[in-house]
Amino acid sequence: MEQLISTSSPHIHSGASSRRIMLDVIIALLPASVAAVVIFGMKALAVLAVCVVSAVAAEALFNVLVHKPQTVGDCSAIVTGLLLGLNLSTNVPLWQCAVGSVFAIIVVKCLFGGLGHNFANPAIAGRVFMLLAFSAVAGGAMPAGAELATGATPLELLPAGVSDQLPSLWEMFIGLCGGAVGETCALALLLGYVYLVVRKVIKWYVPAIFIGTVFVCCFIASGDVVLALYEILAGGLFLGAIFMATDYVTTPINAHGRMLFAVGCGLITFIIRWFCRYPEGVSFSILIMNILSPYLEKWTARKPLGG
Amino acid sequence: MKKKVSRLKVPHNKHTAGCASVPVAPPPEVVLPMSMHSGAPAEPVVQVGDYVRVGQLIGKEGGEISSPVYATISGTVSAIEPVKLNTGRTVTAIRIKGDGKMEKDPNIQVPEVHDLDSFLAAVQKSGVVGLGGAAFPVWKKLDAVRTNPVHTVLINGAECEPYITSDHRLMLEHADQIVKGVEYLRTYLKAEEFIIGIENNKPDAIAHLEETFKDDPSVKVMAMESVYPQGARQILLYNATGKVVQPGQRLASLGVIVINVTSLAKMAQYLTDGMPLVDRCVTVDGSAVAKPGNYVAPVGTSVGYMIEQAGGFSEPAGKVLLGGPMMGRTTTTLSEPIVKATGAILAFNQKDSAQMEPTACIHCGRCVENCPIGLNPTAFARDLEIEDEAEKVAALDKHNIKLCMECGCCSYVCPAHRPLVQNNREGLALSKKAARAKKEGGK
Structure with a gap:
């Protein structure tokens, strides 16, 4: 008889793993990635590839240099790289993509202790860093085959109100407009949303509340349903709400905290877009709410049974 | 409105639900710990060499909260000695060598109850x-x-x-x-x-x-x-x-x-x-058990004997436990006796016994969502890292560690395989210890 193992209960496990969750997120990002390449051409593929490769390489190298156990196997660096890439436009030089990716992984994630210890979403922080360091990240690029290679994105045009210059709502929904490669096709992003909800990786309400808050605020402010619809389809709202406002590490751990987080994101996005006429509402709103996250968690803690 | 407090669906694996309970053949030996209950241990009232029969008192109550222990087979008391149980406690136990007759104590009578x-x-x-x-x-x-x-x-x-x-x-x-x-x-x-x-x-x-x-x-x-x-x-x-x-x-x-x-x-x-608690039905199951079923056995029968009765091991076992997979305790020896509260013996094969390495907490919130009481296990894990003992206990108490019932839901769902309920047990022990010290200090 071999030695019997002695361990503390429980002796069975749900089978869930962090790696599986990350793989699910990657799978959910595939429709948007494919849409990016279809809409923006091979340049989009180059952006995504450079971001993913440099993110993974940066994490692997960091672990080697500081003698930490190798963690690239958890696939979280792929998620960060892919998300950052989807947040950039084809106008961004590839070397800048690489720098942004390395910043996201090294400065935002690894220096804080790696997966689970960062206070801000690495992809968002990477994008904001690139925005400040290299100015344009999302604007400018038009779908492959468009008459003009560059132009204003719908988000930049919206402050002037609904006009002929804007693409139709349908074109906006399927992604035929300017912007970051992964943010324009709401349809593809929604497919990913459904997948993540079905796989129970994310809660349905976080993106719904985020997008809903922006919609309601825009509708109240303008009284125009069409404009409000344009607002939610423009820019990175779907991408941010579905994939970044649902990041576990940088959002509250409890349901009510997450709901409040989503409301806050929606409000800040609206304020930045509406009053500042500034097209970076989603990134900054999530970043600001990331910082507030521990407080939201504290304020919304559940009252235990018998406590 | 009532809240939905428990939501975790675990695989039932009630393979033996259709297995009618069958009595085991009288075991050659039983080991009866004097502490099979919470409260003070019972005190032996027999001596080595005594012949005892089924239902005969062998351990009388040892305190205000205690419970008597009866001989569960007929035979000779072969030893009264300390035995280390899988709970980690060492308790006095009475060992009875069986004669296979399962003779009932003739003094057994129906108790008179009128008020x-x-x-x-x-x-x-x-x-x-x-x-x-x-x-x-x-x-x-x-x-x-x-x-x-x-x-x-x-x-x-x-x-x-x-x-x-x-x-x-x-x-x-x-x-x-x-x-x-x-x-x-x-x-x-x-x-x-x-x-x-x-x-x-x-x-x-x-x-x-x-x-x-x-x-x-x-x-x-x-x-x-x-x-x-x-x-x-x-x-x-x-x-x-x-x-x-x-x-x-x-x-x-x-x-x-x-x-x-x-x-x-x-x-x-x-x-x-008039027959006191001397036997009970025990489910024997798990991937390493040949003939899973429900077996009625004398309390004190060894785990090894129970598994033998259930057809023995079908393949090498990695883990053997008393109780269910969510809260049961492993034993490293097949001579471990079943006690009054043992409802199951489970033996898992090597594959099902494999341990998973913990990785970093990704803050996914599944432990919080699935805690039936509504506690935050990640908070306890953080509290335990506080160095100052008094501050640590204060933080644990503030997060209501006392309400944890160690059900194991948090560890079960954790995708990072973190030892959450295990942390909670450590926290509970610290909190109880501090409360006891405070109580004694106040006297």
Whole structure:
């Protein structure tokens, strides 16, 4: 008889793993990635590839240099790289993509202790860093085959109100407009949303509340349903709400905290877009709410049974 | 409105639900620890060399909260010695070499019960403790009726732990004892309402008891959702009655008593035929067991003998445990005895016993979402890293560590395989220790 193992209960496990969750997120990002390449051409593929490769390489190298156990196997660096890439436009030089990716992984994630210890979403922080360091990240690029290679994105045009210059709502929904490669096709992003909800990786309400808050605020402010619809389809709202406002590490751990987080994101996005006429509402709103996250968690803690 | 407090669906794996209980052949030896209950250990009243018969008292109560121990086979006392149990405690145990005859103690007689005092005295003598796992002496639980009138008796037949079907079999095979138990509690505790809570994965047991009690409007068979840990006292109480017991509060002060269905039946059995708790039904199952089933065995029978009775190992076992997979304890030796509250023996093959390495917490919130009490296990993990002992305990207490019932839901769902409930146990121990020190210091 071999030695019997002695361990503390429980002796069975749900089978869930962090790696599986990350793989699910990657799978959910595939429709948007494919849409990016279809809409923006091979340049989009180059952006995504450079971001993913440099993110993974940066994490692997960091672990080697500081003698930490190798963690690239958890696939979280792929998620960060892919998300950052989807947040950039084809106008961004590839070397800048690489720098942004390395910043996201090294400065935002690894220096804080790696997966689970960062206070801000690495992809968002990477994008904001690139925005400040290299100015344009999302604007400018038009779908492959468009008459003009560059132009204003719908988000930049919206402050002037609904006009002929804007693409139709349908074109906006399927992604035929300017912007970051992964943010324009709401349809593809929604497919990913459904997948993540079905796989129970994310809660349905976080993106719904985020997008809903922006919609309601825009509708109240303008009284125009069409404009409000344009607002939610423009820019990175779907991408941010579905994939970044649902990041576990940088959002509250409890349901009510997450709901409040989503409301806050929606409000800040609206304020930045509406009053500042500034097209970076989603990134900054999530970043600001990331910082507030521990407080939201504290304020919304559940009252235990018998406590 | 009632909250939904437990939601975790674990695979039931009730493979043995259809296996009628069969008695094992008399074991060659039993080891009877003097502490198979919470409270003070019993004290041996026999000596090495004594011949004992089934049902004969061998350990008398050793304190105010205690429970007597009876010989479970006939034979000769071969040793009275300290034995290390899988709980980590070392307790005095009486070893009996069996003669295979299973001769009953001739002095056994049906106890005379005519009022509350004689009823409680009889229950005390029965040796019955909480057989669902808590092992709290049943008479002491019922004794609360002296200070708090009991209106509702909640009979726990939930059996929410995967694999275990011993309570299930009892409800199918010995409904008559449940009927008697209800009658005793009605007569002597003056209880008016009886709720038998059963998870809806046992439709046959629900139907059988509904049929049994169809002419008794005071007994309600309640089909409960099959979610773990439906059978935990606090959860069952809340889901069945909407009541919540606060820490330090006695359940009886709410006018409710919760009793495990097998405990009730065993109590009724003693009151009817005078045979105290000497045997019980144990589910033997798991991927390394050849013939899973339900086996009625004398208390004190070794785990190894039980597995032999169940056809032995079908493949090398990695882990053997007493109890269910969510809260049961492993043993490293097959000579480990089954105790009064052992409802199952599970043996898992090497593959099912593999341990997963913990990775970093990704803050996914599954532990929080699935905690039936509504605690935050990640907060306890953080608290335990505080260096200052007093601050650590203060933080743990602030996060309500005392409410943790160690059900294991948090560890079960954790995708990072973190030892969450294990942390909680450490935290609970620290908190209890500090509370004790404070109490003693205050005297």
